[in-house]
Amino acid sequence: MNDYVLKRRVTKVIYHVFTFLFAFVMIYPVLWMALSSFKDTNEILKTAQNLFPEKFTLKNYITGWKGFGGYSFGIFFRNSFIIAGISTIGAVASSAVVAYGFARCDFKLKSLWFSCMLLAMMLPFQVIMIPQYILFNRLGWVGTYLPIIVPQFLGQGFFIFLNIQFIKGIPMDLDEAANMDGCSVYKIFIKIILPLIKPSLVTSAIFSFMWRWDDFLSALIYLSDPLTYPVSYALKMFADPTAGSDWGAMFAMATLSLFPIFVIFLTMQKYLVEGIASTGIKG
Amino acid sequence: MKKNSMSPKRKRTIGQIMNRKEVAGYVFILPFLIGFFGFIILPMLVSFGFSFTRFNILKTPSFIGLQNYITMFTSDATFWKSFGATLYYVVFSVPLRLIMALIVAMLLVKSTKLSGFYRAVYYLPSIIGSSVAVAILWKRMFASNGVINAMLQSTGIPSTIAWLGRTDTAIWTLIILAVWQFGSSMLIFLSGLKQIPVSLYESAKVDGANGIHRFIKITLPMLTPTIFFNLINQIINGFMAFTQSYIITQGAPRDSTLFYTVYMYQNSFAYGKLGYGCAMAWVMVMFVGLITFILFKSQKRWVYYEAER
Numbered sequence: 001m002n003d004y005v006l007k008r009r010v011t012k013v014i015y016h017v018f019t020f021l022f023a024f025v026m027i028y029p030v031l032w033m034a035l036s037s038f039k040d041t042n043e044i045l046k047t048a049q050n051l052f053p054e055k056f057t058l059k060n061y062i063t064g065w066k067g068f069g070g071y072s073f074g075i076f077f078r079n080s081f082i083i084a085g086i087s088t089i090g091a092v093a094s095s096a097v098v099a100y101g102f103a104r105c106d107f108k109l110k111s112l113w114f115s116c117m118l119l120a121m122m123l124p125f126q127v128i129m130i131p132q133y134i135l136f137n138r139l140g141w142v143g144t145y146l147p148i149i150v151p152q153f154l155g156q157g158f159f160i161f162l163n164i165q166f167i168k169g170i171p172m173d174l175d176e177a178a179n180m181d182g183c184s185v186y187k188i189f190i191k192i193i194l195p196l197i198k199p200s201l202v203t204s205a206i207f208s209f210m211w212r213w214d215d216f217l218s219a220l221i222y223l224s225d226p227l228t229y230p231v232s233y234a235l236k237m238f239a240d241p242t243a244g245s246d247w248g249a250m251f252a253m254a255t256l257s258l259f260p261i262f263v264i265f266l267t268m269q270k271y272l273v274e275g276i277a278s279t280g281i282k283g
Numbered sequence: 284m285k286k287n288s289m290s291p292k293r294k295r296t297i298g299q300i301m302n303r304k305e306v307a308g309y310v311f312i313l314p315f316l317i318g319f320f321g322f323i324i325l326p327m328l329v330s331f332g333f334s335f336t337r338f339n340i341l342k343t344p345s346f347i348g349l350q351n352y353i354t355m356f357t358s359d360a361t362f363w364k365s366f367g368a369t370l371y372y373v374v375f376s377v378p379l380r381l382i383m384a385l386i387v388a389m390l391l392v393k394s395t396k397l398s399g400f401y402r403a404v405y406y407l408p409s410i411i412g413s414s415v416a417v418a419i420l421w422k423r424m425f426a427s428n429g430v431i432n433a434m435l436q437s438t439g440i441p442s443t444i445a446w447l448g449r450t451d452t453a454i455w456t457l458i459i460l461a462v463w464q465f466g467s468s469m470l471i472f473l474s475g476l477k478q479i480p481v482s483l484y485e486s487a488k489v490d491g492a493n494g495i496h497r498f499i500k501i502t503l504p505m506l507t508p509t510i511f512f513n514l515i516n517q518i519i520n521g522f523m524a525f526t527q528s529y530i531i532t533q534g535a536p537r538d539s540t541l542f543y544t545v546y547m548y549q550n551s552f553a554y555g556k557l558g559y560g561c562a563m564a565w566v567m568v569m570f571v572g573l574i575t576f577i578l579f580k581s582q583k584r585w586v587y588y589e590a591e592r
Contacts, residue, residue, distance in 0.1 A: 015395075029417075029421075029424060030407070030408075030420070032424075033423075047433070048433035048434075049430065049434050049436070094315075098314055098315040101308045102311075104304075105305070107307075110308065120315075120318075124519060124523040125523075126544045127523075127567060127571075128322075128327065128564075130547070130551050132326050134557065135325070151318060154314045154317055154319075155315040160315070185307040216414075216526055217526065220529075220548075250419055255416070257414070258414065261414075265410055272406075272410075276467055276470045
């Protein structure tokens with residue numbers, strides 16, 4: 001019996017040591033970047049193997065924040081918050097509305113449209129980026145935020161799917177009772193369904209914000225005035241070899257650009273994990 | 284309804300029509316229909332037309348028949364290079380990522396006090412991995428005086444390899460970046476593993492099956508639907524990779540890391556060959572569609588669905 005207990009303890013310790021060490025290796029690159037952003041640029045290049053700075057300095061953040069060409073990172077952060085914020089509101093609201101239609105209404109050709117929705121969900125942005133560019137160019141939208149934001153207001157496949165699953169879990173009795181009381185379908189959606197699907201709305205909002213925040217490709221295609229750049233695109237321009245190679249400042253701004261994502265990740269982790277587990281959303 | 288009886292008769296009928304579920308359904312899914320036809324189907328069809336033209340955004344397109352497709356397949360060596368690099372990337376990064384995801388998921392399926400912490404740490408790279416910030420970090424890590432070489436040196440290996448400058452290693456830095464982001468697949472596997480009934484393992488144990496046996500005979504077959512789902516998702520995403528190649532390597536050295544999407548982007552926007560870009564987009568749609576189709580067809584052979592048997 002004692003042998004058995006000992007053996008179990010040893011296995012447990014080995015398990016934790018291994019899992020912990022591997023987790024440390026996984027997180028090391030990010031940790032290294034974050035801590036290096038407080039090092040002198042020379043130190044980053046000369047003693048790359050060190051994790052902690054020899055001399056802690058905020059200099060990189062001060063020089064980095066100045067940005068390039070007279071545009072500070074304050075502008076870029078503001079732009080990112082505008083783009084990601086409005087896109088998220090649009091994606092969450094429109095996806096909830098569309099999901100309700102699919103989950104609770106019967107109408108002609110429903111299964112056809114549902115298949116189309118799944119198809120749209122699988123279709124990557126890269127496939128339609130050039131066709132869309134031609135369209136938005138005709139509409140005179142290139143150079144504005146419209147090509148980035150407007151499509152978000154027309155429902156996003158993953159979020160529609162997530163909401164449908166959630167709505168299907170709500171008992172039909174609630175709808176029927178409300179119907180007996182004379183509520184229209186629209187009123188049922190707003191008064192009964194919406195308050196009940198808060199978790200899936202929150203999950204959609206988190207994913208939407210993080211994806212829009214990270215999005216770089218659509219800014220690359222549609223934006224040309226530095227005044228309108230989001231952080232992702234500004235970072236790319238900042239890191240271009242022509243802009244010199246102040247790695248300290250670059251690391252500082254890169255770390256700062258991940259900060260909102262970290263905060264969301266740490267506070268909303270539960271929603272993220274459940275969202276992925278239930279729909280298989282990509283991270 | 285009191286309110287309705289007060290309003291004029293015509294208005295009430297509109298209200299009633301709007302409230303019929305088949306009409307209401309269309310009202311609710313209207314945003315999706317507008318987006319689907321306006322921003323997906325219409326542009327796709329238009330771009331199919333443009334793929335038969337020489338088209339620069341400033342000039343009017345001129346019809347050249349199949350010329351774009353012929354050039355692509357017969358005389359554009361860079362097209363084939365980019366296709367090869369993307370294929371290489373997908374063929375290695377997708378299986379490696381899934382194997383990693385499965386191993387770690389099996390490690391974490393046992394719940395301990397630290398499970399939540401481990402899960403968070405392993406998942407984090409998936410959240411930030413496609414960002415520009417991480418691309419910049421990767422570029423520095425694999426530089427000849429970066430952290431990878433510095434660590435190798437401090438363990439006694441005198442490595443000064445310019446990882447990003449050699450045709451045989453550059454693509455692997457991108458593959459490693461992809462494998463590093465195994466977190467979301469891991470979470471999907473984790474929920475798949477938790478759905479396998481414990482009774483299966485117990486009766487196998489009674490029959491004297493060892494760990495490896497149980498893994499091959501129970502865990503793997505029961506996970507095939509999850510593996511299938513992950514595989515399709517990851518393959519599509521793999522072919523679409525853009526940011527990594529565009530920022531970290533810019534296709535260098537000698538186009539060995541020039542991804543298909545990057546070459547498509549260059550043609551359309553840097554070289555002003557939008558017609559050629561449209562043709563490339565359509566070839567990609569066909570190719571990814573074909574692979575998805577083949578995978579769906581292959582399902583019968585290896586994916587195990589409980590209800591069927």
